[in-house]
Amino acid sequence: MSAEFHLRPAPSEVVRRDRRLPLAAAGVWAAGLAVLYGTAAIGAALAAVCLALALAGSRWRRGLGAAAATVAFGGMLGAGVTAVHVAARDHxxxxxxxxxxxxxxxxxxxxxxxxxxxxxxxxxxxxxxxxxxxxxxxxxxxxxxxxxxxxxxxxxxxxxxxxxxxxxxxxxxxxxxxxxxxxxxxxxxxxxxxxSLPYRFADHVRERLSAAVAVVPQPEAGLIPALAVGDTSMMDAETAADFKATGLVHLVVVSGYHLSLIVGAVLAVATACRAGPRARVLAGAVAAGAIVVVAGPQPSVLRAAVMAGMTLLALAAGRPRAAMPALATAVLVLVLADPDMAAQAGFALSVAACVGLLLLAFRWAKPLEHRGWPQAVALAVTIPMATQVAVTPLLVGLGSGVSLVSVPVNLLAALVAAPVVVLSVGAAAAAAVWVPAGEVAAQLAAVPTRWLIWLARTGAEVPGAMLPLPGGVWWGLGSGAALAVLIWSLHSRRLRRPVFAVLAAAAVGAVPACLWTGGAPSGWVVTMCDVGQGDALVLPAGEDVVVVDVGPDPALVDACLDDLGVERIALLVLSHFHIDHTAGIGGAMEGREVGAVLAPPPGEARYGYDLVEEAAGAVPVLAAVPGEVFAFGATRLEVLAPPPEPLSGTRSDPNNNSVALRAEVAGTSVLLTGDVELEGQRALLAGGAALDVDVLKVPHHGSAFQVRELLEAADPAVALVGVGAGNEYGHPDPGPLAVLEERGALVFRTDEDGRITVVRNGDRFEVMTGA
Missing domain, CATH: 2.40.50.140 (Nucleic acid-binding proteins)
Structure with a gap:
């Protein structure tokens, strides 16, 4: 008696070989993104081209031809659907x-x-x-x-x-x-x-959760709603900045991690109650739907919900889970349902993190498991590494910087991440039914929450924790290529040991670099910190410094001051109270003594004023008076503006009433102009002060609102522009920069050069860029 057995490949093998869904999803995404920047006619033409390519490649059953045909088919779908939406948009x-x-x-x-x-x-x-x-x-x-x-x-x-x-x-x-x-x-x-009813339900849960966490002290009370339903409205600015700097921000954005925990917990309870497959699927679907309704239609939530739906369908059909096709299906469905997803950074980061998890984390865990590591421990190590590698090119391209402490901090956070999320969601569910029960759950959730807060705060205080890199597409592509070469080298047996040795030596060398980093170069005159779309400048003042503006992000200005070794700020000057100049005040004052704050009247910018007033506390706030002089060691500051009678009726009164200073730093003159526009610049010209300087902080991030005569009167050797990459304001305008360059000035801008430090050696200026 004989029998034939046909070996069927393992489900994981089938998933790895069948790349049709990921290729089609890539085509949908790429075409959708392209058409969003065009018109409906361009979308229709692109759909026709993709259809022709798909038909031409349909005769290929495998290889590059088949792959190209699959991508083209996805492109046809993406371009056609997006063209319809764009036609409606461009009514x-x-x-x-x-x-x-x-x-x-x-x-x-x-x-x-x-x-x-x-x-x-x-x-x-x-x-x-x-x-x-x-x-x-x-x-x-x-x-x-x-x-x-x-x-x-x-x-x-x-x-x-x-x-x-x-x-x-x-x-x-x-x-x-x-x-x-x-x-x-x-x-x-x-x-x-x-x-409607779903929105009322979500509002009810959020309100009840806010009431329940009132029994918990801050900052835990603000973090629990964020962990539960992604509601960050109660988080204080310092905690939010720490979570961003240490790469823990994914915990306060409802994502696949949250849905997998909650749906998994619900399925476990249903299984323990001996529920059948249909009942388990129904319970899981209700849990996932509730999370989506309460958290709102965020990109990460929708992507995770579709993936959870695919998994539940697989469970109902009695089939094994196929994670990569589920992710590809989520991308395909969501981009076709809402092509705007294709252009959202949050959606791209969410998908990239999942790709890193699926393609790298489990593969990297295998060698550790073969050496006797428990699977859970091995994955706890490789998951943060894999996701960090996957999202780094996107973070660099977006100009967000890269956290160097993200992997160890996330590894330590994994000790409590699952229970704290489950407890926080439990607090929300209990509070929705009965607030006292939610209060008890919130107090339980606050215990592991303290560990996350301590980790974030400690990690953010590590010198050089956030590595600022120039943003843009080419930097993103370059970092992706470098990481690809590194991963390929680690997978090569001949190169693995040398690469590991180099990485280990770099890690060991980074320890003293982090511990002993700081201090500005000898002979420095001024540093313009790279804080995105905003201003933050630092001048030496004897043993201390003068800081002029603090940018929009506490973490970025704090990192810049750390690298300069700043422990005390003799004078903190706020040119005006717009957020791109004041919102980073918490980072500037974190762990540093501040002698005084110099500022203009708040005018219309009340929010920034309230923010500064709260952060300043007992620090005296001085009114800027034209003609007043401050001296700190070899540094002398003269206040040039605002005028005694503030300007009114201008395009932007807060901008035109900015504090403007002329600084003399060891014989080098610097003109700091805040965001003065046309009227403010004319007032400076009419004031009769000496405006010719060695270094000019170009007014208002180099906007088009410039008086040519002021730029010519300043006639600087070096011009500095604080500006964020890809900002929506069109800063800097090429016209004013051309005027400066025509007169021989060297123009440096933070979106292209990163941090900028001007150093004087004798009669010669040197400009150092980057971190």
Whole structure:
């Protein structure tokens, strides 16, 4: 008697060999992203080209031809669907209104809870759908995706899903997204009925959780809602900056990690209750749906939800889990459902982290398991390494910097990450039913939360914890290529040991570099820190320093001051109270003594003023008076502006009333101009002060609002521009830079050069760039 057995490849082998879904998803994503920057006609043409390529390659069953045909098929789908959305976005009547900045009455449906803007926290922003806009007696109706920008305390009472009317101005939105317009509110909202049931449920859970965590002290109370449902509104700025600097920010963004924990816990309970496959699938689907509703339609949440749905379907069908096809399906479905996903950095980072987990983490864990490591321990080590490698090119390309402490901090955070997330979600669920039960759960969640806060704070205090790198596409691609070569070298048996030796030597050498880093170079005159779209400058002042502006990010200015070895700030000058000059004050004052703060009147920028007032505490705040002189060692500062009678009625009164200083640092002159625009610059020219200097801080990040005569009067040898890569303001404008370069100035800008330090050696200037 004989029998034949046909060996069937393991499911993991099938997953690895069948690349059709990932290739199709890549085609959908790439085509969708391309069409978002174009028009509907371009999308239709691209879809036709992709269809032709797919048909031409259909005769290939394998190899590069088949792969190209699969990508082209995905491109056809992505281009065709996105073209339809772009046609709706570019509605001619709406486009005419945005170009004319029409004033009228907007009827909106909020899609997200209004939150403080990251650029200007005195404003709130929310995604919304514009249902109608009435201007000059004419009404345009539709259903367009828009960005709402508003100010006022009354917006705190609105919530997602709410229909409202508001007087507003329509403005053009940034290119490359499906956002059809920016709706700038010009008055309080008028609600028109309650939100739908899912939005009311989400609001109920958030409110009850906020009440429950009130029994827990800060910063734990602010972190628990973030861990549970991604609500970071209660987190203090210092904790948020620490989580960002140490790579723990993924814990406060609801993602696949959260859904896998919660759905897994629900399935475990259902299994323990002897529920059947259908009941388990239903329980898991309800849990995943509840998380999505409460957390909101964030990119990471939607991607994780679709993946969870695929997994539950596989469970219901009795088939093994296929993670990579599930991820590819999530990308394909989400980009086709909402092509705007293709341009969202959060979605790209989420997908990249999953790819690193699936392709690298498990493979890297195998050698450790063969050496006797328990699988859980091996994965705890390789998962943070793999995800960090996967997201690094994107972080570099986005100009976000790279955390050098992310891997060890995440490794230590893994000790409590799972229980703290489960306990935090449990607190939200319990509070939704009965607040006292939620209070007990919140107190339990606060215990492991303290470990995360200590880890983030300690990691952020390590000198050089955040490595600032120049941003942009080419830097991102270069870092990706370098990491690919490194990984290939580690997989090569002949190269593995030498590469490991080099990496080990670099790690050992980095320890004293981190411990003993700091201190500015000899003969330095001024340093412009790279803080993104904002200003932060440091001048020597004897044993101390003078800091002029602190940028928008506490972590970035703190890292810059750490690297310069700053322990005491003799004078902290705030040119004005816009957020890109003041929001980093917590980082500048962290662990440092500050002698005094010099600032102008707050004017309209009340949010920045309140932020500074809270952070300054007992530190005296001095009013800037023209003609006043401050001396610190070999450094002398003279206040040139604002004028005694503040300027009013200008394009931006806070900008034009910036504090402007002329500094003399050991014989080198520096003109620090804040964000003065046309009226403020003319006032400086009319003031009669000596404006010719060696180093000029170009006004207002090099914007187009420059008076040529001021640039010519300054006639600097070196000009510094503090500006963020890819900023939406078009800074710096090429016109003013051309004027400076024509007169022989060397122009340096932080978006291209990173941190900039000007050093004087005798009669010669040297400019050091990068970190």
């Amino acid at each position: 001619p009547e709406l486009a005419a209104m945005t170009a004319a900045e029409a004033h009228g009455e907007a009827e909106l449906v909020l899609q997200s809870v209004p939150k403080a803007s990251s650029r200007r926290p005195d404003l709130v922003t929310a995604s919304a759908r514009l249902r109608s806009f009435t201007t000059d007696g004419a009404t345009l109706e539709g259903n367009w995706k828009v960005l709402l920008v508003a100010s006022g305390e009354e917006w705190a009472e609105t919530t997602a899903g709410q229909r409202l009317a508001v007087p507003a101005v329509l403005r053009e939105a940034d290119a490359g997204r499906l956002t059809a317009a920016i709706v700038s509110a010009r008055g309080p909202p008028e609600p028109e009925g309650p939100p």
